[in-house]
Amino acid sequence: MGNRYSKESLSEIERVTLGHYESNAASFWQGTRDHDVSQNIDALLSALPQRKGLDILDFGCGPGRDLLSFKALGHFPTGLDGSKTFCEMARLHSGCPVLNQSFCHLDLGEECFDGIFANASMFHVPSQMLGEVLSKCYIALKPNGILFTSNPRGAAEGWNGERFGHYMELEVTAQYLEDTGFRILDHYYRPEGLPCAQQPWLAIVSQR
Template sequence: MKSRTTSDREPLDPVAESVAVYSDHADDYAAVHAPKMADRVERFADSLPAPSLILDAGCGPGRDLERFRAYGHVVRGVDLNPVFVAMASAHAPTFQCDLREVGTRFPAGTFDGVWASASLVHLDAADAVNVLGQFGGLLRPGGKLYVCLKATGRTGWLDEPDGRRWYTVWDPDEFAAAVAGAGFEVDSVDRGPYVEIWATRSS
């Protein structure tokens, strides 16, 4: 049997390969994205009594960790990229973690809120559904979830100015159904280039 070469071998883990790309331009990424999502953070922060314990799942360089603290909440961050983990640790306790294993990193029912802003975009559909279930396990009954991911384009590898990454694109209704199937009541679906789901952990 002919052995596969580096040039014709598919990446063993598209998630790890996609996340690693951020390391080379971490400071630029942080600067470009710094002003984004402030209104969503405020909306999520206001949906929980302060202080609540929030997990920023896929926190990147820590932008929203700092914001949630400013609203009086207690936050923890997890991210797979070690450069982002180091940056985010300046804002709140942050741990390197593959979201596909996040349910093993904290006791069940630890958090009042899980914030997952564009952090599932590199997962395939089956992994994303699995992670949603893990989020449900980490939340107390009545806890809040925000999650958004790509709803436009096509699933597959995308060559971007700062590197090549894998993205899974979801139909908004199918994603809302996946969130509901993971044990959540879907409170709101905001449609756009990214579908945004606001949900509450079922009792």
């Protein structure tokens, strides 16, 4: 499924996209720090055991907003981001451990996390790499662990300014997840309370 890119093109996609976030790290923090994603956090946590102390990977943590939320709820979040500046900001803002890893060069280990929270991040993974990225997330989850993803909807792949994106609707996204071994538990569109045509975000809760 999706496009095919050379090794050089994949490196360029990563370099330019991460470069955009590096150059705009401060303004990104100011523009997103107050976004309410409690619906998404609740969707992940409601599918997990109802206890504190869960090990959660914030996949594409940015400057650390959601790390703070998970920590405040009594869990043990770890951040991951390809931007060195974001990682530094996330450590400073949250006091949590943060991994500086690009999405296409992951080293997550095996059965480390109860849940993975990929909020507005995984759509940056090129289509030909998505199966590999999902497989590494699957392996990193504990048995019955939960993957939450939220990505812009669409049917396109390519550049939006200096950011690369791979946009999918539910049917295509579900195929990637199921091919990896995930079982979809739930999905919804955001923002809440609007007609579907005005809900650009697709959120999916999947289980290992």
